[in-house]
Amino acid sequence: MLSQVLAALKSLRDWLSLPGPAEVPIHVARRIDLQLQRNDILVGWVQAGLVVAFALLYAVSIGLMQAHSFLPFPSEIIALANGMVYGPFWGTVITWIGAMLGAASTFALVRVLGRPFAYRFLSARHRDQIAVWSLDQGVHTLLIARLIPLIAFNLINYGAALTDISWWTFLWATGLGILPLTILLNVLGDGMLSMPAWAWLLLFALAALIWLLTRGAWRRGNRREDFNGPRR
Known part of the structure; x- marks a missing residue:
């Protein structure tokens, strides 16, 4: 009778995968190792999820900057938000890449589709004048316009695409400007909540200096053009 009970308990133990007394240390070690493996798998999934999430976040930030070239909303808000989320370096990189993609997209669209349509309504003389202006003043005008925040970013894209400014000139002048x-x-954006007053004053002074320099360069270029006239 006792042997039958012991045999039944042994069968139940085997069915439940319970270890015997001598096997307890080995069983515990296996359980711990299995748990660690599960933890490693979980950590790996979490890390992969974070990578995907950050990649999507970067893509959204770049996409918003690119969409700004087609939709009327202020890109300055996106740039400030990028600085707050990613910091000054990576925020600048993401904002710059998105802006360049948007500028290149609109330039290509207007150059391929809009310019041939617009040129139908221009005489040969006016087309020649645009070509001469693009050669003489196009690069300087584009670069200075990019440096002046008051001139709409998208308006510059559309206007440049209608001229004879080359793709390469448009891209480097836009990227630098x-x-x-x-x-x-x-x-x-990065220091919006923690910057001291002197840092704000310094940044505003720098912005004012850039604006004054670009304004002066613009006026000198116009006076030189009025005095000499366009080159033939």
């Missing part, structure tokens, strides 16, 4: 304001906005 938007960089100071992009850095400034992301620095402001």
Whole structure:
């Protein structure tokens, strides 16, 4: 009778996978190792999820800057938010990439579709004048316009695409021209809640200096053009 009870208990133990007394240390070690493996798998999934989440977040930030070239909303808010979320360096990189993608997209769209349509309504003389202006003043005008925050970003994209400014000239002048304001906005976004008063004054003074320099360069260029006339 006793042997039958012991046999039944042994069968129940085997069915439940319960260890015997001598096997307890081994069983516990296996359980701990299995739990650690499960934890490693969980940690791996969490890390992969974080990578995907941050990649999507970066893509959304870049996409918003690109969408700004087609939709009327202020890109300065996005740049400030990028500075707050990603910091001044990566915020600047993300904002700059998004702005460049948007500028290139609108330039390509207007250059391929809009310019041929617009040129149908221009005489040969006016087209020649646009070509001469693009050669003489196009690069300087584009670069200075990019440095002045008061001139709409999208308006510059559309206007440049209607001229004879080359793709390469448009890209490097845009990339260089938007960089100071992009850095400034992301620095402001990063320290918006913690920057001391003197830092705000310094940034505003720097912005005013850039504006004065670009305004002076613009006026000198116009006076030189009025005095000499366009080159033939």
